[in-house]
Amino acid sequence: MSSFTLPDYTLSEQQVPQFQCAVLPQSEKEALKAQIAQRLDALGAVLIAHYYVDGEVQDLAEATGGFVSDSLEMARFGRDHAADTVIVAGVRFMGETAKILSPAKRVFMPTLEAECSLDLGCPPDEFAAFRAAHPDRTVVVYANTSAEVKAQSDWVVTSSCALEIVAHLRDQGEKILWAPDKHLGRYIQTQTNADMLIWSGACVVHDEFKLKALLDLKKVYPAAAVLVHPESPAAVTGIADAVGSTSAIIKAASQMPNDTFIVATDKGIFHKLKQLNPSKRFIEAPTAGDGATCRSCAHCPWMAMNELQTLDRLLRDETYRAGCEIHVGDDIGERAKIPLDRMLAFQRGV
Secondary structure, eight states: OOOOOOOOOOOOGGGSOOOOOOOOOHHHHHHHHHHHHHHHHHHTEEEEEETTSOHHHHHHHHHTTOEEEOHHHHHHHHHHSSOSEEEEESOHHHHHHHHHHOTTSEEEOSOTTOOOHHHHTSOHHHHHHHHHTOTTSEEEEESSSOHHHHTTOSEEEOTTTHHHHHHHHHHTTOOEEEESBHHHHHHHHHHHOOOEEEOOBOOTTGGGOOHHHHHHHHHHSTTOEEEEOTTSOHHHHTTOSEEOOHHHHHHHHHHSSOSEEEEESOGGGHHHHHHHOTTSEEEEOOOSOSGGGSSSTTSOTTGGGOOHHHHHHHHHOHHHHHTTBOOOOHHHHHHHHHHHHHHHHHHHTO
C-alpha cells in the first residue's frame, strides 16, 4: 500500500465568513414574501429549503408549494416536482445534488457563495490522491461533498443511511475509505466496527459543541433530553439521548416524552422543532464560545446567506440569476449519479 500523510482539513476561523442576516421589520418581510411568491409563480419555479436556513424562507417554501427537509429529500422533491426550474435555499453541494438528480432542469441558488465547510475541506484533486493511495478500499463519501468528489466515489451516503450502508459493506468484507467528516466517520466506525480509513474534515458548526459546557447545561436542566447530530465530536455524541440526522432529530423531539431538549446541531433547525412541538422547550447546546471566540456560534454562516432579500434579487434580476445557476458537467454529473442512485436503490431495498 502507498503511504499517504493526511493533513487536517478542518477550516480555521479565518476561512469561515462572518455573515449576519439583515434585520427587517415584520411588515417588510411579509411584503417581500408576497412579492417572492408572485415571482416564483411567474417563473414556474419551485422553492426547496433546508432546515438550517432562515425560518422565513422555510415558511415561504412550504406556503408556495415547495418543500423543507434535509439535503437528499430536497433533491428528490426537486426531481419529482413538475416544475422545470428549481430554487435551492441551502449550500452549494445541495444545489449540485439537485442538478445531478435532475439534469434536464434548471437549478438556481440565492447565492453561489453559500458553501459548506465539509465540501471546502475536501478538495477533489487532493481527495483523488488519497483515493489513489488506497485502491483496495471502497470509497464512501458523505453527501456534503462536491459533485467532483461524488464522481470519484462508489457510494454516497447521508447521515440517515450511513450506518446501515457501512454495516452492509462491512458484512460484504469491504474496507472503507471515508470522507470528509471525521466525527461522523468515527461515529459510524464505532457503531459498526467497520475497517475505515477516515478523511480529516469537520463541520464548523458541529465541531464546536463541547462536552464540559454541555454537562454544565445538563445540570441546569436535568430532565432535558440531549439530541445530537453525528457530525459532533465523540464526547458529545457519547452523552446523547438520541443521535441522528436533522430529520431524525425532529422525529425524536416529537416522539420522546421529554418536554425540554438540549439540541446539538445548527440552530436553524429550531424553527421547525418549535413549529411541530409548540409546547416543548428547545435549548441550544453550548459551542466553543460567543461572538469572536467561535467560528459559527451554532449557525452556519453560509446557510445564513439564504436571505429573503437575496432570494428576491434572484427572481427579479435576470443578470444576477444567470450567475446563480448550478452547472454540473455531463461527465461529472453522470459519474456522480451512479453512487447516488446506488444509495437510493439500497434505501428502496433493491
